[in-house]
Each structure stands twice: as C-alpha cells, then as structure tokens.
Amino acid sequence: MKEGYVYILTNRKRTVLYTGVTSDLVNRVLKHKKGEGSEFTKKYEVKNLVYYESHQNMYEAIRREKQIKKWKREWKLNLIRANNPDMKDLWKEITSGGRFHF
Incomplete structure (x- = not known):
C-alpha cells in the first residue's frame, strides 16, 4: 500500500489554511503552485x-x-508553528533543494 501525506497550505499573507491528503506530496504541491489544485486553492x-x-x-x-x-x-x-515557527514555504525542503522553480 502507498504511503500517504497530510499537508497544509496557505496563501502569501498566511490568512487562509487548506488541509489536503495525497500519496505524492511533491506532485500535489506542484499542482497547487501551478494553480491546478482545488477551486478553493x-x-x-x-x-x-x-x-x-x-x-x-x-x-x-x-x-x-x-x-x-x-x-x-x-x-x-x-x-504548524510547533514544526515551522516562521510558517515558511517548505517547497525546497520536499524537493531536496528544488528541481522545480517558482
């Protein structure tokens, strides 16, 4: 069975939170970054x-x-803040330095 991920995204001003689930974290976040996520995001x-x-x-x-x-x-x-106090974007962390750029 595939590994699963729960993730939380936010907007630039950190005013909106979105919780999602996926089996492929990098590709799912990439879709959100490209504007191909849910209608809400x-x-x-x-x-x-x-x-x-x-x-x-x-x-x-x-x-x-x-x-x-x-x-x-x-x-x-x-x-979020217990693990990421500054609420920084963790994109580079999950892409090992980032082979994708935004």
Missing part, C-alpha cells in the same frame, strides 16, 4: 506548503486529514 491563491506529515498508508493519512479538518484554526496554527 485557486480562488485564494493557496500555494505555500507550511506543514506536512507522512503516514504508512493512505487510510491513516485520510483519517488524520479528517481529524485536522475538524480542528479550530488556532489548533491548526499551533500544529
């Missing part, structure tokens, strides 16, 4: 990866995504 220009976690399989990842989506915004921000 296109509308609010949500392109910056600020949090992600990996799971052994997609079932666990989907369960965790559903859990996080029910959380209050403050709880999500606490989760």
Whole structure:
C-alpha cells in the first residue's frame, strides 16, 4: 500500500489554511503552485506548503486529514508553528533543494 501525506497550505499573507491528503506530496504541491489544485486553492491563491506529515498508508493519512479538518484554526496554527515557527514555504525542503522553480 502507498504511503500517504497530510499537508497544509496557505496563501502569501498566511490568512487562509487548506488541509489536503495525497500519496505524492511533491506532485500535489506542484499542482497547487501551478494553480491546478482545488477551486478553493485557486480562488485564494493557496500555494505555500507550511506543514506536512507522512503516514504508512493512505487510510491513516485520510483519517488524520479528517481529524485536522475538524480542528479550530488556532489548533491548526499551533500544529504548524510547533514544526515551522516562521510558517515558511517548505517547497525546497520536499524537493531536496528544488528541481522545480517558482
């Protein structure tokens, strides 16, 4: 079974949060960066990866995504800042220095 990822994206001003799940984190984030994500992420220009976690399989990842989506915004921000205090875009981190450029 494929590994799964839960991720949180935000916009440039860090005012919007989007939680998603995927089996291919790099390609999914790339789609968001190109404006090919969901209608919500296109509308609010949500392109910056600020949090992600990996799971052994997609079932666990989907369960965790559903859990996080029910959380209050403050709880999500606490989760993000515990791992990424400056809420920087983690794109280069997941692409090992970035073979993709934006």
